[in-house]
Every structure is written in structure tokens, then in C-alpha cells.
Amino acid sequence: MKKFALLLLSLINISLVAQTIEEVDYSTPKSYEIGGIMVNGADNLNNSTLIAISGLTVGETIKIPSDNISIAITKLWKEGLFADINITIDKIVENTVFLNINLKENSRLSKFKFKGKISKSDISTLKEDLKLMRGKILTQNIINNSVSLIKTYYINKGFLNVAVGYLTTIDTSAINSENLIFNINKGKKIKIKEIKIIGRDKIANTNKTFFSRQDTVFAISDRKVKKSMKDTKVKNWWRIFKVSKFIDKNYTEDKESLIAKYNEVGYRDARITKDTTYLNNDNTLSIEITIEEGEPYKFGKISFTGNQVYTSDKLSQQLGIKEGDVFDQSILDARLFGSPEGTDISSLYLDDGYLFFNATPIEVAVNNKNIDLEIRIYEGKQARVNKVMIKGNTKTNDHVIMREIRTRPGDLFKRSDIMRSQRELSQMPFFDPEAFDVKVEPDPGRNEVDITYVLAEKSSDQIQLQGGWGANRIVGSLSLSFNNFSTRNIFKGERWSPLPSGDGQRISLSASSNGAYYQNYNISFTEPWLGGKKPNALSVSLYKSVSSNGQEGDNREAIEITGLTVGLGKRLKYPDDYFTIYNGINFQQYKLINSQSFFTFKDGYSNNVNYNIRLGRNSVDQLIYPRRGSNFSLSLKATPPYTLFDGVDDYSTLNDQEKYKWIEYYKWQFKSSWFSAFTDKLVLATRIEMGLLGAYNNNLGIAPFERFYVGGDGLSGMGMVYDGRELISLRGYSNNSISPQTGATIYNKYTTELRYALSLNPSSTIYALGFLEAGNAWDNFDNFNPFGVKRSAGIGVRIMLPMIGMMGLDYGWGLDDIPGKPNANGGQFHFSMGQQF
DSSP states (O other), rough: OOEEEEEETTTTTEEEEEEEOOOOTTOEEEEEEEEEEEOOOOOOOEEHHHHHHHOOOOTOEEHHHHHHHHHHHHHHHHHTTTEEEEEEEEEETTTEEEEEEEEEEEEEEEEEESSSSEEEEEEEHHHHHOOOTTTBOHHHHHHHHHHHHHHHHTTTOOTTTTTTEEEEETTSSSTTEEEEEEEEEEOOOOOEEEEEEESSEEEEEEBBBBBBOOOOOEEEHHHHHHHHSSSSSOOOOOOSSSOOOOHHHHHHHHHHHHHHHHHHHOTTTEEEEEEEEOOOOSEEEEEEEEOOOOOOEEEEEEESSSSOOOOOHHHHHHHHHTTBBBOHHHHHHHHHHOOTTSSSHHHHHHTTTTOEEEEEEEEEEEEEEEEEEEEEOOOOOOOOOEEEEOOOOHHHHHHHHTTEEEEEESSBBBHHHHHHHHHHHHHHHTGGGGGGGEEEEETTTTEEEEEEEEEEEEOEEEEEEEEEEETEEEEEEOOOEEEEOOOOGTTGGGBBBSSBOOOOEEEEEEEESSSEEEEEEEEEEEEGGGGGOOOOEEEEEEEEEEEOOOOOOOGGOOOEEEEEEEEEEEEEOSSOTTTTEEEEEEEEEEEEEEEOOOOOSSEEEEEEEEEEEEEEEHHHHHHHHSEEEEEEEEEEEEEOOOOGGGGGOOGGOHHHHHHBBBBBOOEEEEEEEEEESSSSSSSEEEEEEEEEEEEEEEOOOOOOSSOOOOOOEOOOSSTTTSSOOEEBTTSSHHHTOOOOOOOOOEEEEEEEEEEEEEEEEEEEEEEEEEEEEEEEEEESSOOOOTOOOOOEEEEEEEEETTTTEEEEEEEEEEEOBTTTTSSSSSEEEEEEEEEOO
16 A cells, blocks of 8 residues: 555645545545544543544545645634644555544643742732633743733733743653643833823913913813823822823723813814824833814804793803804813703702703804704603612611602602712711612602612611720720610610611710729710601710719719700701701809819819800711711800809909809810812812800909810820810820810811822722811900911821721821920820811
8 A cells, every 4th residue: 555645634734644545536526435443642641532523424425635634623723732743644545544643632721930039919800810720731832821911910000011931841750741831021110201282272361360370271181181081191209090191092081081172172183193102211201292273162142942841041040151262172072961050950840840841953054153952852841750679678667768769659750869878878877878878769750759779777876995004094085985885676676686776866886984083974865856857856865974082081082073965956947957956054053072183172063064056067978987967056154144143243252163163164166177079089078167255244254164175186094084174186286285275165177189099999988088187276255266276187097887986097297396385396296086177
């Protein structure tokens, strides 16, 4: 039998070699019956399975040459198991052919590793991304894809010059296995040094202000250009949360965003004519973008069609866009569908029940860069609320939630009611404001709508266990706060889990002691809806404090303070229903027993009975991390004017026991805060507060009680304060260092904080902040100067843990010296607990 070569398969680079005892005529295909098939080189695979995959069958008649052989080879290639495949003729006996399938198996992966200066976190991430496993078939394609993935990973981290090579070595411990080694040279991270925008035209500045005095400005400010290119940023020392790096895909998208920003403000013909990137000698990247802005388009005539409920004049007034204004698509969309202030046309209709309202702006003409618009209004019919449902409240009772919701079955649909309901629910401490959702399910056929408020409960109860140092002794403190308590279920054993809850009441218990020398006990209770019909909040607080020398009998020295507060808060309707008013009566008695304290008398009583009234307005959107809204309060705390009817003309003849048996004063305080969100996580918070302590009778003077102590962290040192003083924090200075030694009768404070949310998880809300702060305190009104303040700056972090509350750590630097206190300013760490106003 002579041996002849079969057809060379050029498409797959495989040769078919024929061995036979007769010459095969390739110009005249001849039919043969397959007499047998032998598989060679596949020691680790099942031969019968491979023959079945090839599609060749013993007993089958095939033509040689023909496509049967090439098809069989192609099928085997698709399995990805082999590095080489060929089919040869073993022999031909008359009209019967015997075939050999000759295979060379691909190696299998034994182990892989990385070499180079790369971090453990990079190795962990790469292993997860590559998805290489022991025993996997190791093809060139898999290796090339792995190298490409590694390069992409580092390029996306800013290493544009990364180089990745590989090496395979035979693993002698396993059959047909190889080790794969990736050699990685990251190079240096390349940051963007500058972005040049060439071709920008300056225009006249028609809105020149004190802060913008230029006669000419660019069509789009530098700030807006940088903001539009959100993923391609120039390196800056202050850039923490957005690292400067060049990613080609992001760069392409940012160029589109830049043109979109031009289109938004009327430059609809703007286009990028050229852009280039180049490396600098300092291993940074420069970007140059040449742009052709074109002429700005303007709003032309704006007309309305389809409107019947509101006149076109009313809609034009609501839209607030005049003919000749620079065309800005974002402004048009906001005025039609989504103004943050609720002054858009959509809000006008949606707050009047027109849930099915729609507005479609159509460009009807463009003349001389003026765009005429026809806004087609579909009003539909008014929709009424059918059902109001709540979901997700696993602990809080339905009636507690429903009383805060403004949407009621049968009422006309109002979007503002839904938004206000969301705000009221977010003020409740037992729901996660980040998980709120409202599902609106309209029924156009019946002109009705079902509204479902989706809530997520979170832990709101708190426990605090503290240890500290006060009055030269160790003081321990335990505080328990239950913010969703239920008194009506106290006697229902099945509702204790572990305490009766769900009615939104708040009860707080606290105790602190260092043994025989100091004990302090406090219990308070708040019912936010007294009677369950109106939002009238009743609060009651009872406390007692005893500080002594630990002895009994004649040698006992002690101060006992007993207090009771009863208050009633009410939500007002005018000027709007964000306003509240609070009225409270407070009684506090100081009992001195042979006391050696700050009091100028040793034995006797001092009584503090006062009336407290506070007017406030709170429109803050949520408690833990507010983003928008404001909160202010004006309060007056006053005792009866005893000196008007005590009959005393000369108070210098009285001792302090007689002077202060009934403490007399009035105390004004004003506090305000504003919140403005730049993004969902970046928020500006500003606060102003001031206080004034005064006397009815100048002959008696201002009492040494209820004074202001400014400076430091504002913590009381485990509650061991006996004179009713109010501690005002001012970071960057030591505790109480700003006020006179006897306390201040007037103070002011200004604070600006820039906050960034690191985590909004309800189980651990975390945000960082930078602050500027200023304040001062004076002993009398004559010395008051609102601008004569002590300044500070610093950074800090806040962590909200459900079972503990808000904790903070700040580092402040006092910028001004305190006379007579050389160490009061400078760098200071401050710890804080509780949410500030």
C-alpha cells in the first residue's frame, strides 16, 4: 500500500495526510466506506466521545477528497481542547478507508501567580476578575484575554504605561499541566495636569455682581466645563473623593457631556473640531480640546394649546421664560416638570388633582437663532385618592404612621401632600429615610389613584454606658432611651418584645454615680400626639441629683437638686404648618447642707421656678443627615419678677440665702440652621445662635445661675453641674475658656460646616466634615460686639450608631489668643455625643 498526502486544509491550517496502497486521484473524488477510526494523542480524553464529536462514523460512506474531513476537524477545534489536529488515512483496502485522528492536547492550568510591585488588594481583585482555575484548559486566547484584563484594570487606575508579560512553565507534578506567571510593571500613575479648552468665545457679562466684576465672560464658565467632564479631572491637592486619572472611555463620554452642556445653554451647533492628549516630562497628561461654539440660540415665541383649567397667561407666568432669553433646555425642563421649589407647571396641575397631566414642547419654527415653541398640554381629569397603604412597618403601629401622612382617601391628588408626608415620616427616628419609597398607582378609567408608602424600620432605641472622671472621682453613667414606646400595651404581656412598642412615645432613663459621693437620676416621657387626635406633644421630666462628702450626721456636706418639668408642644397652621410652639413650666430646688460649694451660703434653699416658651420652624428633610431645609427657634425662659413685690429697697443688706431663695432672671435664646445640598452626599450646613441672660432689677443684678460657658466640646463632665449653666461648644479652644470665670450673660456663635457622607447605611451613618467657627461671650451687654469673635477651623467625623446615637470627633485649631489663658487655643481634639441643633 502506497502512502499519499490528502488535501491541505488551508482555512484552518491543518493538513490531511493519506496513506494507501493505491494512488488517489484528487481531480476525481471517490466514495469510500469508513472501515475504522483510530484516535491518537488524546490520552486524557474518551476516544469514543471524540469520534462522536467529529461526526465521522464507522460504516459511513464519504468521498475523498470532500468537505467531510474539514467539517470533522472544525467540530473538534470548537471544543477548545487541542493545540493541533489532523486526520490521516491509515490504509485503503479496496473501497474501505481506515482513518487516524491525530490530536495534540492543550495544556491545563496548574497554578498562576503575579510578579511585580503590586498590592495584595490588587492581587485579590485580579484573581476574582480573571476567573482562572486549576485544571482549566490553557489556550493562547485565554492567556491573551487575561493579559488584556490586567492591562485594562491598571489603566482604569491611572497607570497608562502599564506593561504585562507572561511566562509558562511545565508542572512536572501533574500530567499535561503548566504554571502561568504574569509579569506586571505598573509604571507610575499618570494624572491629568491640565485641560485646555481652545476656541471659547467671550461674551458681554449682563449679570455683573460684586462677586463677578468681569465685563466679559465665557458662554460656559470654567466651573461648569469642569463639572460637565465629571470623570476626567485635573489633579488637585484637595481632590480626595475623585482621583485624577485618564480613562479613554470616560474621556469620550465626557466630551459628549461637554457638548451636551453647550446644547443646554443654547449653543446647539457646538462641536469639537479637534482634541489631543500628550505626556509631559513630569509624567503627567495634558488634554487640549478645540471647540467651535457657534452662535447661541434664544427662546422665541412660546404658546400653549390644549389648556382649559389655566389660562395661557397664567401658564406663561408659571413658566417664567421670556422671549429673548438664552435657550436652555435644562431650564425649560425644570420649569415644565421639576422645579425644586415646586413652581413648575407640572406642580401647578399635580397639586390640583390633575395626575394625568402631560406637557409636550414642540419646536414649531427656528428663525434667526430664535426657537418658537408650542407647548401642548394634556390636562385629563382630576384624580382622587382611592386607597392609602403602608408597607414595611414591622414594629410601628399603623395609626402612628397614618397620622403623619397628608394624603387621605377621597381627597384630590396633590403631589405636595406626598412630598410633605415623606418629610414628616423621615423626621420619625424609627424609619430609614434613605429607604423611603412611594408607589403611585393611577387608574385612568376611574380617575383614581392608590398610594403606597414603603418604609423600612430601623433600630431607634439607645443605650449608653460611660465611664469618666469628674470632681476628682471616677463616675459611671447608664442611659436608656426607648423612642418607640407604647404605654397602652404595658399590661399586655404578648406585646413585650422585649418592651411594649409601636406607638411612637419616648421614655428615657438615666443614672450616674461614683458611689456615696455622687448620684444623679433622671426619667422623662414624651407623648407626641396627646389624645391621639392632634400633634400636641406632652413631655414630663423628673430628676434628682445628690453630691456630698460621703458622710452622714453632723459631718455631712451635700447639695441636693430636685427638678420637675412639664411641657406642651403644639404644631401650628400659621404662618405655615412647619411652625411649632412649646410652653413649659420648670421647677428646680437647690438644697444645701453645710455645703462648701460655689454657693456663698452653706445651708438653705434656692428655688428656680420658670416659664419657658419657644417658637420654632423646622423644615429640615431628615434627622440624621439633613440635606435641605432650615430649623430655627426663638425661646424665652423667665421666672416671676419677685423683686416687684418683695418690698426690699436695699439688697446689699441681704445675704445670698435671702437674695436667691427665689432665683429671678429672664433668658432669651435664638438658634438657627440651614442646609443646602450640592450633591446627594455633599451638604453645606450653617448655624447661628445667640443668648442673653438678664435681670428685672438692676439693684439685685443678674443671678449667678443659668449663665453661658463657651468653649471646647460643650460636654458637662458627666452631668456634675449645679448652677444650671449652659455649655456652648466652640471647637479649637479649651472647655469654658471663652467665657468669664463666673460665666457669661450674653454670647453669640457662627458655624459653617461642609459635610460629605461616607456611608448612609442606617446601621452606621458616617460623614466627614470641615468647619469654620467663631463665637464669643461677655459678662454684660455693654461689652457685646457681634463681630468681636474668636475664630477656629478644623475637620471632624460623625458616626451614628442606632444603639448609641451620634458620636463625633473633631480636631479644631483656635486662631485667636485668649487673654490670660495662653494654652486655651491652638490644636484641640474634641469628642461630642448627641445630634447638634
